[in-house]
Each structure stands twice: as C-alpha cells, then as structure tokens.
Amino acid sequence: MQWERFFRQSLKPVEAYQPGLREDQVRELVQVDTIHKLSSNESPFPPFPSAIQAMQAKLAGLNEYPDGSSYQLTKILSTHYKIPQQQIICGNGSNELIDQIAASCLEPGDEALYCWPSFVVYRSSAQIAGATQLELPLRADGSYDLAAMRAAITPRTKIVYVCTPNNPTGGPVTADELAAFLDGLPEQLLVVVDAAYEEFLDDDDAARPLAHFDGQRPYVVLHTFSKMYSLAGIRVGYGFAPEPLVEAVNKVRAPFNVNSIAQAAAQASLGDESELSRRRALNAAGRLRLYDCFEHLGLQYFKSQGNFVWVWVPDAGQTFQDLLARGIIVRAFDGANGLRVGVGDESGVSDTIQAFRDLFA
C-alpha cells in the first residue's frame, strides 16, 4: 500500500513531537528511589490550591460540553489584563494557538521567521501549512536576534515569532530591543510573541510583550497556564490578538477546544500574586544554585529567565544517560552539545547538582 499518496506533501518534513521521558518509563530503565522529571519545563509544584478546588467542583458536571467560547475565562482574563474580551483567545495549551494562527494565516510560499533553536511548534506548524521556514541563529546569550530578524524580512515573510524568554536557552530580549524591532515594521507582518515563561522573569530590563499590544496592529501575545501555574496536564493557554485574527482562529479551532476543568482551573489560578511571587523566587533561587554548580564544574551555561537552564557538556548523549541513571531526566536535542535542565523544587535542584558533581567534579 502506498500510504504516501494519502498524505499532504507538506507533511513530509514534519517530525512528530517527541516528548521528554516520563517517570514511569525511567522507572523501568533505572533503579533509583527518586526521579526528578526536569525535561519538559513543567512546574515541580502542584496547581494552586484554589485551582485544585475548582477542578474538583467541576467533576460532577462533566456530562455537559464545556463552554465553547471560554466566556468566563476570557472575561476574567479581560479584567485581569485590562484588554477587551473580544481580543482574547483560549486554546488547548498555547501550543494549539500557535497551530491555529499558522493554520489561519500561512499558505505555501509564505515565510515564517524565527530564531533557532526555539519552540519546535513554530517550525512544525509552518511546515504543515506548506510555508517556508526562515530560521536564524540565536545571539551568543541564547536570546532572539531581533536585529538579524529585521534584516532577514522579505516581501514574502508573513509571520515573525519572538520567543522571550526563549525555550530552550532561557535568554530574553530587552524591552528596548522589542520596541526598536516593532518600530516601523512593515504592516504585512504578523508578529507573534510567545511569552510562555514571562511569569518567571525577574530581570527589569526584559521585554514585557503586552506593553505593545493595542488590539489594532498585527501583533499577538501568547501565554500559558502550563508553566508557572502548574496546569500543563490539563492544557490551557491564552492569547491577545486583534479581533479579525480572533475571528479567523475561531474558524479553524475545534468547537470545544478548552475542556471545562481546564477553564475552571485557569479562572481560579489568576490573581494569586503572592503565590506567583513565592514560586518566582523559588525558581530564581534554584537557577542561581544551578549556575553556581556549573561554574564550579567549569561548564558553560546560558543565564536564564525561564524555569530551565541550558548547559554545555562535552557529550550530551552520554551525559543525558548518566543523569538518567541518577534519576534526573533532562532534555537533549538532536545534534546539540548541550542539555536543557529544568529547575526542580529544592530537592530536585540538590539532586541535579549532586548528579552533575558526580559526573564532572
């Protein structure tokens, strides 16, 4: 059977997403008591107590479809961010929003521009749409090179992605750099700023992408409840976009894309500023401990504004396996001689440091 004849040509270069190893997979491979899954930039902490309560309260109502327009959630987001409700989109994770934006905007011949390595879905969604990918190197500090991106724009460029702080390297662009980049940018471009890790920022110079959102210019900001809010398992992300784009996305999205438990959890999570600051401080302290460890061991790393740190190692494949044998699951990337190490809770960071010391001291 020639299966290829059924499939769209544009799928040929697409690689199916490879998630990080799960704890149960690792348990089968290695004999260790404690496993720290630090491979998917998840939070090491449970969802906020208010979110757990809200999710439990929703269980008995699961016979009904969710609110297809995420009305209450967009309303709460609107009040929280002071952005009109019609300019807010919710997705089954912000991953889905990236896919939906590509599906509603990109055609063969269009170009999608971003730096690389970065979040893999910019690439896959452009590939699926049959668009051309323009991938530029990151700067030496692991952040997006906005000046190089500006210079690489062609008349065919349609979407420009800016990931700040960038996954997997953690570098943010500064507020001044983002402002300069947007100043006088050709109108034909849709700028999508992915701020999945913004809640972890503690650098005052780092860009706050929403500051540039006016609901008019072709400019979108994406956020997620998966990272700082610890809701990766239930899948809910959101974005701010001008109304015409929200309407286009509504045409391609599945009718009930955000489930009712996710909507309830997200609503209950917003606004707990003291818990956010507490978790931000814990993450920042964990990052500093990892830096300190890498410096002592003579390993180069990128300063990160996310909940992960990229570290260069002589042999990434071997180090990945050696860490795994010690119960530390990190993320390796094809062809890269570095690893992305998630910032765990206190014991997660301690065990990560001990494992690196075992290997490199």
Ligand SMILES: Cc1ncc(COP(=O)(O)O)c(C=O)c1O
């Ligand atoms: C930069 C970035 N954007 C978006 C996402 C997608 O997050 P989610 O679909 O869980 O909201 C991720 C997940 O790792 C990410 O790293």
